[in-house]
Amino acid sequence: MRYSVDTMTMNDVPRVVEIERLAYTTPWPPSAYRREIQENRMARYIVVRDVWLKPPATPALQEEMKRPFPLSLLLTRPSSHTSPETMNIIAFAGLWHMINEAHITTIATHPDYRGLGVGELMLSSLIGIAYTAQARFVTLEVRVSNTVAQNLYRKYGFAQTGVRRRYYSDNHEDAYVMSTQDITHEDYRARYAELRERLIQRLEAESAATTSEASDGA
């Protein structure tokens, strides 16, 4: 399959921060991710890679990426601290595990990869992590205006359980609190397994179609 899901490491942080800046109006500072990975025993973070994207092949090209760019290219250029091997990271997400609750802290897909099932792959993986950690509920906050994310969460059985007034510091927007039902309940397990199966089939089929298109064109 085209996408792999891996545990986030310290090496991944600069690339994660780049994607986060494209996804959120108030991104976390890099130090927050470093603390989460190194010090927070409740935290689990993942990255998704497009394994078809190869890092620059030669040492010369890798050096090129480290040199200062002209000002006009600065916005599209990877940060000088981003290692070439992490440039195939296209999405990331994380949660905190607290006794019987797994609370999703962040989830974001690079704008170029949205609508392809990557967000769903992350949410499904986070729920998988919640199962492994023996959590019973998965919860999160989401902006009331963020209907795209809410659609994703509803697909996985999240329902609105509350509102946090003026939760977001940038525009004082309210947050919906959303939660799953008990994920250990057999109804939820069955729904989760079916969604996961359908998603994997979709991603595999799309990967196969793209591969055959590429070989037809060659």
Ligand SMILES: CC(C)(COP(=O)(O)OP(=O)(O)OC[C@H]1O[C@@H](n2cnc3c(N)ncnc32)[C@H](O)[C@@H]1OP(=O)(O)O)[C@@H](O)C(=O)NCCC(=O)NCCS
């Ligand atoms: C929310 C986000 C992670 C979704 O990522 P994605 O990779 O585009 O999601 P997917 O392609 O896997 O789509 C999963 C579901 O999301 C919903 N969705 C995705 N794009 C949508 C759109 N343009 N309009 C409406 N719903 C949409 C659908 O329910 C979709 O399921 P479907 O494929 O069965 O229709 C992405 O939009 C993002 O990074 N947004 C910015 C950061 C953010 O808002 N994070 C959430 C914070 S709470």
